[in-house]
Amino acid sequence: MTKGKVLVIDDEDIVRTSCSRALTPEGYEVKMARNGFDGLRMIEEEEFDLVLTDLKMPDMDGIEVLGKIKEEWPGIEVIIITGYQTVDTAVKAIKLGAFDYIEKPFTPDALVSAVRNAFEQKKR
Amino acid sequence: MLVKKSLHSLTGKLIITIGTLMIAGSLIFWYFLFRYQENALIEGSVKYGYSFVEYVRKSTRYGMLAYQKLIIQQTIEAIGSEEGVLNIRIFNRQGRITYSSNKKDIGTILDKTSPVCTGCHTEDEHPKDTKTWSIKKEKDYRVLNIVQPIYNEPACYTSTCHFHPKDQKVLGLVEANLSLALLDKSIKQQGIAMIIYVLVFLFVISVVLCTILWKFVSTPVSLLAQGMERVAAGDLDYQVTINTRDEMGDLAKAFNAMTLDLKKAKDELVEWGHTLEKKVMEKTEAMQKAQAQLIHSEKLASLGRMAAGVAHEINSPLTGIVTFGHLLRKKFPEGSEDREDIDVIIDQANRCSNIIKGLLGFARASAAEKTLINVNDALSSSLNIVRNKADFFNIKLIINFDESLPPVKADPSQLQQVFLNMIMNAADAFDGKGTITITSRTIEDEGKEFVEIEFSDTGSGIREEDIEKLFEPFFTTKPVGKGTGLGLAVSHGIIKEHGGSIFVKSKLGEGSSFFIRLPVYREYKS
Ligand SMILES: Nc1ncnc2c1ncn2[C@@H]1O[C@H](COP(=O)(O)OP(=O)(O)OP(=O)(O)O)[C@@H](O)[C@H]1O
Numbered sequence A: 001m002t003k004g005k006v007l008v009i010d011d012e013d014i015v016r017t018s019c020s021r022a023l024t025p026e027g028y029e030v031k032m033a034r035n036g037f038d039g040l041r042m043i044e045e046e047e048f049d050l051v052l053t054d055l056k057m058p059d060m061d062g063i064e065v066l067g068k069i070k071e072e073w074p075g076i077e078v079i080i081i082t083g084y085q086t087v088d089t090a091v092k093a094i095k096l097g098a099f100d101y102i103e104k105p106f107t108p109d110a111l112v113s114a115v116r117n118a119f120e121q122k123k124r
Numbered sequence B: 001m002l003v004k005k006s007l008h009s010l011t012g013k014l015i016i017t018i019g020t021l022m023i024a025g026s027l028i029f030w031y032f033l034f035r036y037q038e039n040a041l042i043e044g045s046v047k048y049g050y051s052f053v054e055y056v057r058k059s060t061r062y063g064m065l066a067y068q069k070l071i072i073q074q075t076i077e078a079i080g081s082e083e084g085v086l087n088i089r090i091f092n093r094q095g096r097i098t099y100s101s102n103k104k105d106i107g108t109i110l111d112k113t114s115p116v117c118t119g120c121h122t123e124d125e126h127p128k129d130t131k132t133w134s135i136k137k138e139k140d141y142r143v144l145n146i147v148q149p150i151y152n153e154p155a156c157y158t159s160t161c162h163f164h165p166k167d168q169k170v171l172g173l174v175e176a177n178l179s180l181a182l183l184d185k186s187i188k189q190q191g192i193a194m195i196i197y198v199l200v201f202l203f204v205i206s207v208v209l210c211t212i213l214w215k216f217v218s219t220p221v222s223l224l225a226q227g228m229e230r231v232a233a234g235d236l237d238y239q240v241t242i243n244t245r246d247e248m249g250d251l252a253k254a255f256n257a258m259t260l261d262l263k264k265a266k267d268e269l270v271e272w273g274h275t276l277e278k279k280v281m282e283k284t285e286a287m288q289k290a291q292a293q294l295i296h297s298e299k300l301a302s303l304g305r306m307a308a309g310v311a312h313e314i315n316s317p318l319t320g321i322v323t324f325g326h327l328l329r330k331k332f333p334e335g336s337e338d339r340e341d342i343d344v345i346i347d348q349a350n351r352c353s354n355i356i357k358g359l360l361g362f363a364r365a366s367a368a369e370k371t372l373i374n375v376n377d378a379l380s381s382s383l384n385i386v387r388n389k390a391d392f393f394n395i396k397l398i399i400n401f402d403e404s405l406p407p408v409k410a411d412p413s414q415l416q417q418v419f420l421n422m423i424m425n426a427a428d429a430f431d432g433k434g435t436i437t438i439t440s441r442t443i444e445d446e447g448k449e450f451v452e453i454e455f456s457d458t459g460s461g462i463r464e465e466d467i468e469k470l471f472e473p474f475f476t477t478k479p480v481g482k483g484t485g486l487g488l489a490v491s492h493g494i495i496k497e498h499g500g501s502i503f504v505k506s507k508l509g510e511g512s513s514f515f516i517r518l519p520v521y522r523e524y525k526s
């Protein structure tokens, strides 16, 4: 049994695999999407506990993804992945309902603890 | 000094006028004096003539009474031979010459119209029976003619000798012609002397007049004219030296005052021109500087934007390096050489990450969220961050806040970032021990109000040649891994974005002072 299902939405392959490689050994089931549309479609198809989404993506950005998720699936927690440049936006995102944000480049430990916190929050 | 002279000059005219008046005046004066003297001389001669005739009459009286004709004739001849006596004649009542110094005349009867007779007997008129005189002109001298009647007297008609009746009043005439040659000569001499006097007088007067006019009119006038020429030619330092207390002196004083005023006015103009020029130059320089600065900060900004773009792209691959580094690291036992190698990879990736964070500061600078803040508050929160750091245990912090600081419109977190960078730089400038003084104050520059924050340290100071490079990205003197050289570049970008300025004063070995100026926010700007 997995600890939970995590969807990673990022336009960059290396970030997606990094998340996957950091979280899978910890017992999470990780799925990946290369953009917001794909991600939302996947959420419609199967259930997820947590979504990690990049803030700056072409076509649909992280804030939009966050808005859609919070609108239709309020139970799914969202963690924003951000570059330093967009910290201010990340803060805004938390106000919009994101659980946390994590700055690139992050260490696997930092990511894991952020995800763990999110699940603990969910349990309560 | 050369002074031009001509008849058209003032002096010339004055001399001609006064000279003419003098000549005319003295001619009239001398003429009347001359005439008066001549008259006086003639009067004297006439008096002498009368006494002479009286003398003749008296000398012949005895001869007459005694009727001694010969004696009378001889006496008259003797007297008549005197120098200056032309002739002496005695007439009887009928006009016959009875005696004469010239024997040939005796017996001649004179016509009633002869001058001797007309002296008394004018037509229709009763004879005057008095002595008369007249002057007539001979060839080259004048002749004084005296006629005196011989009156009847008791001795005459009582005398036994002859025939004069008692009722006759005038018995005859004595006439004498006296030469006035001597008198004429002396008058002529006097005239010549007088002319000489007049000429000498005129000459002396002219010389004196010329000298006076020259000294008091002509010279000052031409000095003034010369002064005016000099002044007109632009020599405004020229002063006319006429120290007399007359109108010329006043004129010269007025002229000098005018020249001084002119000079003052001109100097003011020139000065004004100079300051204008200087001001224009200063303004041009300031403008060029501002432009250069604008270009410089524009360069920095676009460099920053590019760096930010690059940084953002690099963030993702770095995430990969860091994550996979950590994953790999876990596969090696603690303390193994491979694990240490991987640690190096991770450290270097973190270093890249730091550089990128710095670069991303540029992007932040342009995305400021400005609110009204008190700079002191931003300073305080920056200080709170560093205060508890171990690096600051040996550093003395002196805080001089102006408590009545007006607000500025700024992004507080960006200001904190700038202030933090300033404090960290100062702390890095000394080996452990030192003093950092932070001052806030209000200043006025070119009519605008600013909040100025000064960060002074007692650190190493900055080398002259480094000062202009300080604000360029990646300029650092710190060892690799310690400084990125982005702190000041980003600070500069942020402060510029806030409409402020940042500059530095430093002395190598003594310390540095960084000044940040932010414009004061005034809601109601007049
Ligand atoms: N207070 C100071 N005293 C002496 N030198 C200074 C001071 N502040 C800055 N400097 C010089 O200016 C250089 C550039 O400073 P800047 O803050 O831009 O970069 P850094 O401090 O070297 O690196 P970073 O701030 O990115 O960690 C420094 O390396 C240092 O040589």
Ligand SMILES: [Mg+2]
Pocket: B421, B424, B425, B483, B487, B488
């Ligand atoms: Mg620095």
